[in-house]
Amino acid sequence: MEKSRLKLEIDRVCAGYACIERRDLDNALGQMASEGLISDCGQTVQLTEQGARMGNEWARLLLRKEPILEVVAGLVDGSITALVVILSALFAGLATRAAAFAASLTLSAVAVTNFSSFLLGGITEDLADMITLRTLMNYSLSDIADMAERDKSLMLVKHLFTVLHKEISRSNLVAALTCSVTTFLAGILPILTYLTLPRPFNIALSLVMVAIVVGVFLVRYRSERSQVHWKTTLLETTVIVAIAVIVSLLIGGNA
Numbered sequence: 001m002e003k004s005r006l007k008l009e010i011d012r013v014c015a016g017y018a019c020i021e022r023r024d025l026d027n028a029l030g031q032m033a034s035e036g037l038i039s040d041c042g043q044t045v046q047l048t049e050q051g052a053r054m055g056n057e058w059a060r061l062l063l064r065k066e067p068i069l070e071v072v073a074g075l076v077d078g079s080i081t082a083l084v085v086i087l088s089a090l091f092a093g094l095a096t097r098a099a100a101f102a103a104s105l106t107l108s109a110v111a112v113t114n115f116s117s118f119l120l121g122g123i124t125e126d127l128a129d130m131i132t133l134r135t136l137m138n139y140s141l142s143d144i145a146d147m148a149e150r151d152k153s154l155m156l157v158k159h160l161f162t163v164l165h166k167e168i169s170r171s172n173l174v175a176a177l178t179c180s181v182t183t184f185l186a187g188i189l190p191i192l193t194y195l196t197l198p199r200p201f202n203i204a205l206s207l208v209m210v211a212i213v214v215g216v217f218l219v220r221y222r223s224e225r226s227q228v229h230w231k232t233t234l235l236e237t238t239v240i241v242a243i244a245v246i247v248s249l250l251i252g253g254n255a
Contacts, residue, residue, distance in 0.1 A: 074182025075218040082187040084248045107187045115180035122172035
């Protein structure tokens, strides 16, 4: 990317919050080049492999670019809800209409609850993390001997977190929608299969679909992201889902 274009992009993002001088930008690019994060070709700069990797790590840390928790929670909650609804309808001998009403009500409630929980919880958690990170950065900048440079750096950090707050709020909304939609899809597919197909095919196929979601998609996703062997992840996931389903059925049976 050309340096002039990079400066325009920075000014666009920071419009109304801070003004980054060209001299400061050149100094920052020089430091990044010396650390092997970018390759400086005079009028253009380009991220190195190490720089791209570090950029992705910062994006995941600050902006929650990879919704790991949201996808895992959505798959788990949707699968557990589907299992509880299917087994409850089977044991209670509910008619199709009654089972459909209970399924739609339960799954919608779980999906909406996940949306509100992740939206409000994500905003609160991210604000707390931003306060902690800003405190640490302010403490590290306080060592700058030049008072004018220190005040300028502290002001830039303040404006940086103002910009980040807007981006994180948008990321939290996307994360909440991701969790809610994942929950609904993971639950509605096996429930529809159970309600529409004749017995015993509906029972077998719906339970197989839940097993595929939990045993393949969820276990594989957790194993890849946590870099833990899939057998360990499979055991953990199976135990947690089984306990949750059994407890839900026991509480519902005693209600």
